[in-house]
Amino acid sequence: MGAPLIIKGLSEIAGRYDALLCDAWGVIHNGRELFAGAGDALLKFRETRGPVVIITNAPRLSSAIPPQLDRLGLPREAYDAVITSGDATVEAVKAMGDIPGFRLGPDKDDTLFNAAGAQFVPIEEAGFILCTGLFDDISETPEDYREMLSLAAARGLPMICANPDRVVKFGDRMIYCAGSLADLYEELGGETIFCGKPHKPIYDACRKALEATGRPASRMLAIGDGLQTDILGANREELDVAFVADGIFAEQSRGPTGRIDGPRLGALLGEHDVSAQYALDGLKW
Missing domain, CATH: 3.40.50.1000 (HAD superfamily/HAD-like)
Known part of the structure; x- marks a missing residue:
């Protein structure tokens, strides 16, 4: 497994993809507030490239998530659908x-x-x-x-x-x-x-949600912070994946400067037997 390409923002690779499957907690927000730049990244991808599906292991029905994201300040124009493990x-x-x-x-x-x-x-x-x-x-x-x-x-x-x-x-x-x-x-x-990531049913539901947008999506990028959920699930589905170091593995993947450390992250991915094409300090455009 090669080390992931460390990028500063989604705009560097967005042209390669026509849909996003984006995790919520640890990527878009931390339960209390949005991460800076995350909402803008989703908005710009959706405006310039294709649909965005938020895929979350929240044990709630998908209908409960948009109001939560509203309270955190994520505009509904930033995504097309939400799929949860609760469904x-x-x-x-x-x-x-x-x-x-x-x-x-x-x-x-x-x-x-x-x-x-x-x-x-x-x-x-x-x-x-x-x-x-x-x-x-x-x-x-x-x-x-x-x-x-x-x-x-x-x-x-x-x-x-x-x-x-x-x-x-x-x-x-x-x-x-x-x-x-x-x-x-x-x-x-x-x-x-x-009932959620990294297991197949939730990804099948995401594909159905993408089909319902009427915007063809053949090149999907998954974005997440959980190695045994987001990253493993994307690997099993043979999707390219971007690892975000704002979540639960932030300390293990960052160096003394507080930025992603390539060798350190590569070793971490190897320990968990997963791979990622890209890595970002945080979801930004």
């Missing part, structure tokens, strides 16, 4: 039929739990687990769930993981996501069903 999660729950489930996740994910249409019961009575994250991602860690998940794994309950992300950077701190609980569950011998 795929609803389909996975429907495939369970009438089996009751156990809801594992915070109250803020009520919309997804309600949309799933399942009956939720105590874990002792459940036939599967629907996991959107920790109950309290401010004070808890996955280890707080080891005993409960050990018992569930011993009973053979499948876990539907609505967000394969392990951690995200919220402001200046890291918080655990559903993917960290899924990792623990697999370690304990449990079966997991993942």
